[in-house]
Amino acid sequence: MRRYLYRGKILSLAIEDDHWEIVEHKDAVALLVSDPRHGVLFVEQYRPAIGRKTLEIPAGLIEEGETPEQTAMRELAEEAQLTGELEKLAEFYTSPGFSDEKTYLFRVSNPRPASGTPDDDEDLTIRWRQPAEVLAAARRGELAISASTLAGLLYALEGEK
Amino acid sequence: MRRYLYRGKILSLAIEDDHWEIVEHKDAVALLVSDPRHGVLFVEQYRPAIGRKTLEIPAGLIEEGETPEQTAMRELAEEAQLTGELEKLAEFYTSPGFSDEKTYLFRVSNPRPASGTPDDDEDLTIRWRQPAEVLAAARRGELAISASTLAGLLYALEGEK
Numbered sequence: 001m002r003r004y005l006y007r008g009k010i011l012s013l014a015i016e017d018d019h020w021e022i023v024e025h026k027d028a029v030a031l032l033v034s035d036p037r038h039g040v041l042f043v044e045q046y047r048p049a050i051g052r053k054t055l056e057i058p059a060g061l062i063e064e065g066e067t068p069e070q071t072a073m074r075e076l077a078e079e080a081q082l083t084g085e086l087e088k089l090a091e092f093y094t095s096p097g098f099s100d101e102k103t104y105l106f107r108v109s110n111p112r113p114a115s116g117t118p119d120d121d122e123d124l125t126i127r128w129r130q131p132a133e134v135l136a137a138a139r140r141g142e143l144a145i146s147a148s149t150l151a152g153l154l155y156a157l158e159g160e161k
Numbered sequence: 162m163r164r165y166l167y168r169g170k171i172l173s174l175a176i177e178d179d180h181w182e183i184v185e186h187k188d189a190v191a192l193l194v195s196d197p198r199h200g201v202l203f204v205e206q207y208r209p210a211i212g213r214k215t216l217e218i219p220a221g222l223i224e225e226g227e228t229p230e231q232t233a234m235r236e237l238a239e240e241a242q243l244t245g246e247l248e249k250l251a252e253f254y255t256s257p258g259f260s261d262e263k264t265y266l267f268r269v270s271n272p273r274p275a276s277g278t279p280d281d282d283e284d285l286t287i288r289w290r291q292p293a294e295v296l297a298a299a300r301r302g303e304l305a306i307s308a309s310t311l312a313g314l315l316y317a318l319e320g321e322k
Binding site: 005006008009010011013016017020021022023025028047048049050051054056059061088089090091092093094095096097098099100101102103135138139141144145146147148149150151154155157158 | 166167169170171172174177178181182183184186189208209210211212215217220222249250251252253254255256257258259260261262263264296299300302305306307308309310311312315316318319
């Protein structure tokens with residue numbers, strides 16, 4: 001039995017069987033855009049939850065009625081003003097010990113310009129960086145990355161071999 | 162300004178600047194234990210948050226006063242009754258759009274038996290599986306894995322090349 005303590009915009013908090021603290025959260029997509037010359041496409045942004053800037057591959061929440069693929073194309077246009085072809089690389093639960101959030105990771109091939117406008121509450125800077133450098137800086141704790149970004153980086157490096 | 166709506170055992174819920182829904186959560190460790198013959202060590206367990214069983218690499222929450230390395234050794238003993246040498250592979254925020262949870266991923270080398278007892282509220286089954294098979298089943302949505310598990314699998318496969 002799940003008893004709700006809070007129902008919000010992007011998440012809800014519930015207690016299951018009077019024991020488990022559970023966060024229901026929208027599902028998400030994350031996008032690996034890479035280019036042999038420029039590296040991997042990241043967005044740099046301030047994340048209030050952790051109080052610091054992160055370097056993450058483009059990502060976003062799946063809105064009601066959207067398929068993961070539709071969200072991927074929308075976020076790609078909004079965050080990077082790009083379009084391209086999608087290949088699903090993986091799907092996973094970000095932190096299934098407490099949250100039901102599921103993330104779909106896509107590779108974007110043949111990226112090319114498209115028009116799009118960032119969300120009002122997002123303040124993003126686009127950065128192209130070499131995946132091996134970002135991975136090393138994240139391992140040293142000098143750069144904050146997300147789980148989706150780590151997976152994307154590992155797929156990008158695999159593709160370079 | 163962070164206003165708290167709930168303070169719990171493993172997480173707290175807050176609203177920052179009357180806008181951002183934020184979950185404060187304990188940090189975590191995840192452990193890649195692999196063996197050329199048997200594959201990678203997983204724990205199979207039911208996760209109330211998602212209402213299904215997952216196949217995850219051993220993982221656990223960092224308790225007050227513990228270093229990530231101490232948690233890693235404790236979880237390794239509790240979940241798999243093993244000990245070994247640790248190498249940090251990566252650190253990342255599981256889902257920095259809403260949560261401050263940070264995960265430290267370690268590779269365990271030279272694994273060997275140790276004594277340990279699972280937590281009371283954990284019902285775990287140990288499974289050795291080939292990483293490529295698990296990755297393919299997860300991509301098809303047939304198996305539920307965590308973000309840490311995906312990263313661990315990609316590191317395991319990199320090591321096989």
